[in-house]
Amino acid sequence: MTAILTRDELAQALGRTGQGDRAAFRLVYESTSAKLMGVCLRILSDRQLAEDVLQDTYLTVWRKAETFDASRASPITWLVTIARNRSIDRLRSGSPVRNAAPIEAAFDLADAAPLPSTTTELGDDVRRLNGCLEQLDEKVARCIRTAFFEGVTYDVLAEREGAPLGTMKSWIRRGLQRLKACLEP
Amino acid sequence: MTDPTDHPDDNQALAGELALRVLSPAEETAARAREASDPAFAAEVTAWNERLAGFVADVAPVTPSPAVWPRLEAATAPAANDNDRLVFWRRWAVGSTGLLAASVAALMLMVARPDPAPVVPDVPEGGVTRVATLTLEGGVTAMTIAYDSVTGELYLAPTDKMAGDTRVPHLWLVKPDGGVQLVGAIDGSAASRHSLQGTLSGVAGQATAVAVSMEQPGHTPDAAHPDGPVVAQGAMQQL
Numbered sequence: 001m002t003a004i005l006t007r008d009e010l011a012q013a014l015g016r017t018g019q020g021d022r023a024a025f026r027l028v029y030e031s032t033s034a035k036l037m038g039v040c041l042r043i044l045s046d047r048q049l050a051e052d053v054l055q056d057t058y059l060t061v062w063r064k065a066e067t068f069d070a071s072r073a074s075p076i077t078w079l080v081t082i083a084r085n086r087s088i089d090r091l092r093s094g095s096p097v098r099n100a101a102p103i104e105a106a107f108d109l110a111d112a113a114p115l116p117s118t119t120t121e122l123g124d125d126v127r128r129l130n131g132c133l134e135q136l137d138e139k140v141a142r143c144i145r146t147a148f149f150e151g152v153t154y155d156v157l158a159e160r161e162g163a164p165l166g167t168m169k170s171w172i173r174r175g176l177q178r179l180k181a182c183l184e185p
Numbered sequence: 186m187t188d189p190t191d192h193p194d195d196n197q198a199l200a201g202e203l204a205l206r207v208l209s210p211a212e213e214t215a216a217r218a219r220e221a222s223d224p225a226f227a228a229e230v231t232a233w234n235e236r237l238a239g240f241v242a243d244v245a246p247v248t249p250s251p252a253v254w255p256r257l258e259a260a261t262a263p264a265a266n267d268n269d270r271l272v273f274w275r276r277w278a279v280g281s282t283g284l285l286a287a288s289v290a291a292l293m294l295m296v297a298r299p300d301p302a303p304v305v306p307d308v309p310e311g312g313v314t315r316v317a318t319l320t321l322e323g324g325v326t327a328m329t330i331a332y333d334s335v336t337g338e339l340y341l342a343p344t345d346k347m348a349g350d351t352r353v354p355h356l357w358l359v360k361p362d363g364g365v366q367l368v369g370a371i372d373g374s375a376a377s378r379h380s381l382q383g384t385l386s387g388v389a390g391q392a393t394a395v396a397v398s399m400e401q402p403g404h405t406p407d408a409a410h411p412d413g414p415v416v417a418q419g420a421m422q423q424l
Contacts, residue, residue: 033248148237
């Protein structure tokens with residue numbers, strides 16, 4: 001039941017979802033749920049929990065689709081951001097933290113065939129982001145990646161790296177500044 | 186203003202930190218409030234989300250269980266013959282970001298003017314008793330309420346239809362302008378009396394409808410919008 005949509009088609013489907021069009025909502029779900037499930041699972045490492053958060057995510061999409069602005073955000077990024085933030089919220093909400101298992105375990109559940117639509121669109125982005133991350137100090141790049149996928153705060157990052165909190169903050173801030181400059185020359 | 190976040194570079198940094206989610210809970214709450222009330226800052230956060238989205242390109246898709254979509258379909262289904270209500274609830278649910286911005290602005294106004302004159306809506310002199318019957322989807326009666334606009338006394342008589350739910354019912358007033366106002370958590374299993382005071386009693390005197398949302402135990406929603414599903418609603422009528 002996988003639908004393949006271009007960026008414009010997805011943006012239009014989101015727009016119609018914002019007007020209460022349930023068929024459009026279904027199209028959004030069918031074309032993006034596997035990607036978003038992958039994001040939830042990558043962060044939560046637990047299938048049941050990830051599906052729970054996925055459901056929350058799409059309820060939020062249904063309620064907030066009207067606020068999606070295609071001139072400011074790409075539709076897949078808008079959706080992924082909700083899924084990631086919901087997953088991190090759940091991680092922090094005190095649910096049993098099963099994330100102690102290696103993140104890579106989540107890959108065992110991954111589909112054999114990736115979704116052409118979303119992966120194509122994000123493919124260039126990740127190559128650019130990875131290229132820019134490579135220009136950073138390896139430790140800083142690692143911290144930014146960890147923060148993105150594990151939703152850990154400065155405190156936890158500092159502890160893990162054995163660095164003072166202030167040092168960690170300036171590493172990340174400088175790292176983000178350099179990333180921005182690299183991504184938008 | 187000597188707010189350090191006025192500095193453009195600091196704004197950039199804060200927006201990036203918020204998008205990456207490395208801030209402490211207190212810092213994050215403050216930054217989210219800022220995002221809701223400051224469109225320029227919100228745009229920075231959006232831009233950072235775009236930049237960081239490249240990370241998920243190499244996350245492999247995983248097909249969710251086929252049980253997820255039917256649950257979503259049920260949760261978003263319109264009530265039978267009640268499209269107006271659906272549109273109504275959707276409208277303020279979608280507008281909640283704007284409402285938050287408005288409440289942040291209102292809060293700032295209150296800080297600036299610590300003793301604002303209370304807004305007293307027009308309540309008919311002599312008082313009237315207002316009643317409402319709240320029904321669940323499908324028309325089953327969930328609760329009857331009566332409100333005396335002079336004494337501010339509110340009487341709630343739930344049927345057994347909300348009993349046994351582990352979530353906590355919360356009562357809402359629907360205002361003439363379409364906004365909603367939280368009254369508070371109620372007992373869904375037994376009749377109860379409440380005394381509404383101040384602004385709340387004025388709002389109750391003018392409310393066009395009342396509604397019940399189901400909230401998670403221990404969670405109090407924002408006074409201007411429920412977080413849990415709205416399960417029952419009924420129009421307010423003068424007796």
